[in-house]
Amino acid sequence: MLNKLSKEEQISIKNARILYYDFFYGFFVFEVLGDRATVAKKQINILKQSSLNEVVEADFLLLENEINQNGMENIKEEFSRLFALPFGGKQVGMHLSHYYEGCVGGDSLLKMRGIVKKSDIRVNSKEFKETEEHLGFLFGFMRYLVENDDETLAKEVFLYANQAFFQLVKEINEREDSKYYLALARILESFLKFEEEIYT
Structure with missing residues (x-):
């Protein structure tokens, strides 16, 4: 897909992809979520102007309004309720x-550790409490790979993680108490469909 575009279009799409991956990283890694209000507002302001479809425009507005009114507090609370609390x-x-595999720390972790070792990225366990198979980490890893033009490794990661990303969207959709992450799931789903066109 990308090779059919002009150099300027390729750069524009690359920058948009970096922005989207960083946007998702900021919302799906709890350790950085609390400090992301300013960055998230800037990202939303850019992304909502050229959203991937009309449906997600309202989702960007919902997130923008929430952050403007309450910062990240309610979003952090919803994150904890959806992803961290067992009740x-x-x-x-x-x-x-x-x-x-229906568990945590299975073969997928070993596979991702092997893929990450092919890059110069390492998980900083002092700042990031999760492993290389954490979906939030993978958003940040994909951002890094796209930003550094490592499309071969980015394709390997995306093709391996893609179905899990779509299942994440599905599980969020199934939760009746999701609001902000429901909006994020719709944005993520539209972005994943775009990424599939690049990698498949």
Whole structure:
């Protein structure tokens, strides 16, 4: 797909992809979520002007209004309820192994560790409490790979993680108490469909 575009179009799409991956990283890694209000507002302002479809325009506005009014507090609370707390509804999985093996720390973790070793990225366990199979980490890893033009490794990661990303969207959709992450799931789904066109 990309090779049919002009150099300027390729650069524009690359920058948009970097922005989207960083946007998702900021919302799906709890350790950075609390400090992302300013960055998230800037990202939303850019992304909503050229959203991938009309449906997600309202989702960007919902997130923007929430951050403007309350910062990240309600979004952090919803993150905890959906992804971290074992009571309430069914916990939404944040690890590849959850979707591929029905556990955490399965073969998917070993596979991702092997892929990550092919790059110069390493997980900083002092700042990031999760493993290489954490979907939030993978958003940041994809951002890094696209930004550094490592499309071969980016394609390998995306094709391996893609179904888990779509399952994440599905599990969020199944939670009746999701609001902000429901909006994020719709945005993510539209972005994943775009990425599929690049990698398949």
